[in-house]
Amino acid sequence: MPDSDSANLGDLPGPLVLIGAGKMGGAMLQGWLRLGLDPRDAVVFEPQPSAEIAALGARGVRLNPQAATVRAAAAMLIAVKPQVAAEVVPRYAAMAGAGTVVVSIMAGKTLRAIAGLLPPGAAIVRTMPNTPAAIGRGITVAVANPHVTAAQRTLAHNLLAATGAVEWVADEALLDAVTAVSGSGPAYVFLLAEALAQAGVAAGLPAELAAKLARETVAGSGELLHQSELDAAVLRQNVTSPGGTTAAALDVLMGPQGLAALMEQAVAAATRRSRELAG
Numbered sequence: 069m070p071d072s073d074s075a076n077l078g079d080l081p082g083p084l085v086l087i088g089a090g091k092m093g094g095a096m097l098q099g100w101l102r103l104g105l106d107p108r109d110a111v112v113f114e115p116q117p118s119a120e121i122a123a124l125g126a127r128g129v130r131l132n133p134q135a136a137t138v139r140a141a142a143a144m145l146i147a148v149k150p151q152v153a154a155e156v157v158p159r160y161a162a163m164a165g166a167g168t169v170v171v172s173i174m175a176g177k178t179l180r181a182i183a184g185l186l187p188p189g190a191a192i193v194r195t196m197p198n199t200p201a202a203i204g205r206g207i208t209v210a211v212a213n214p215h216v217t218a219a220q221r222t223l224a225h226n227l228l229a230a231t232g233a234v235e236w237v238a239d240e241a242l243l244d245a246v247t248a249v250s251g252s253g254p255a256y257v258f259l260l261a262e263a264l265a266q267a268g269v270a271a272g273l274p275a276e277l278a279a280k281l282a283r284e285t286v287a288g289s290g291e292l293l294h295q296s297e298l299d300a301a302v303l304r305q306n307v308t309s310p311g312g313t314t315a316a317a318l319d320v321l322m323g324p325q326g327l328a329a330l331m332e333q334a335v336a337a338a339t340r341r342s343r344e345l346a347g
């Protein structure tokens with residue numbers, strides 16, 4: 069059963085405050101409402117709400133109320149760009165009471181940096197989501213600071229599960245490698261679709277057909293992987309007959325300068341960059 073099916077957002081000890089309802093924050097809010105969040109329990113701060121977010125006002129979501137009218141939040145999700153965090157987060161910090169769990173999805177902002185913008189002793193969960201969250205198929209990795217209680221961790225988990233799978237790590241340092249694998253990973257998969265289409269053109273296919281074949285192959289294989297209980301390696305072996313066409317291609321892709329070596333270099337480069345940007 070996907071994580072999101074077991075989440076229960078119908079009974080919260082206080083409002084759920086969303087700071088920043090852009091692409092990621094907006095997708096999370098829609099997911100929470102699908103999971104049974106009472107719209108009257110949602111408070112959204114967003115200077116330029118999209119039409120979809122503005123329309124939620126009619127369902128009871130409070131959009132940009134006076135901060136002082138918001139009583140202690142059960143959870144506060146920070147989904148603004150990391151570059152504006154230092155300016156924006158302190159404006160809302162007073163809504164984070166003793167019982168509030170603050171969940172940040174800001175790429176690269178460490179627990180320590182986020183704590184510096186909030187009242188002392190704040191319970192904080194730092195996370196790294198990825199873009200398939202927009203269709204409820206993301207994966208988010210989370211790490212909690214020592215002030216987060218078991219109940220707050222469960223609430224944070226349920227909030228994050230609204231956009232896909234959730235994994236927890238105890239060591240914050242792993243978030244750099246997580247960023248390099250699942251945070252940036254969708255771009256690698258899109259590149260695979262681009263490269264496969266280009267290779268199809270080089271092999272003589274019309275560009276439009278090559279693009280369609282590559283797109284549907286990447287998307288369909290991703291879905292097969294999602295639905296199957298088999299490992300990727302087993303699925304690969306299942307479509308590879310000895311001496312056949314797939315084997316001929318895999319001899320190239322799995323050679324010494326092949327995809328595994330390239331991917332290792334790529335992930336190492338992204339991990340290094342994530343460390344450089346952390347703050």
Ligand SMILES: NC(=O)c1ccc[n+]([C@@H]2O[C@H](COP(=O)([O-])OP(=O)(O)OC[C@H]3O[C@@H](n4cnc5c(N)ncnc54)[C@H](OP(=O)(O)O)[C@@H]3O)[C@@H](O)[C@H]2O)c1
Nearest residue numbers: 088090091092113114116147148149150173174175197199
């Ligand atoms: N997109 C991804 O793949 C991805 C993956 C992992 C993590 N993240 C993280 O998710 C966060 C959000 O990314 P995003 O792609 O959703 O960005 P986004 O679409 O730009 O969303 C950020 C939103 O915050 C709003 N905002 C700015 N100032 C505010 C304020 N004072 N109070 C309330 N809201 C304010 C922005 O409004 P304006 O447009 O008016 O400035 C915008 O709507 C980032 O920290 C990013 O690092 C994103």
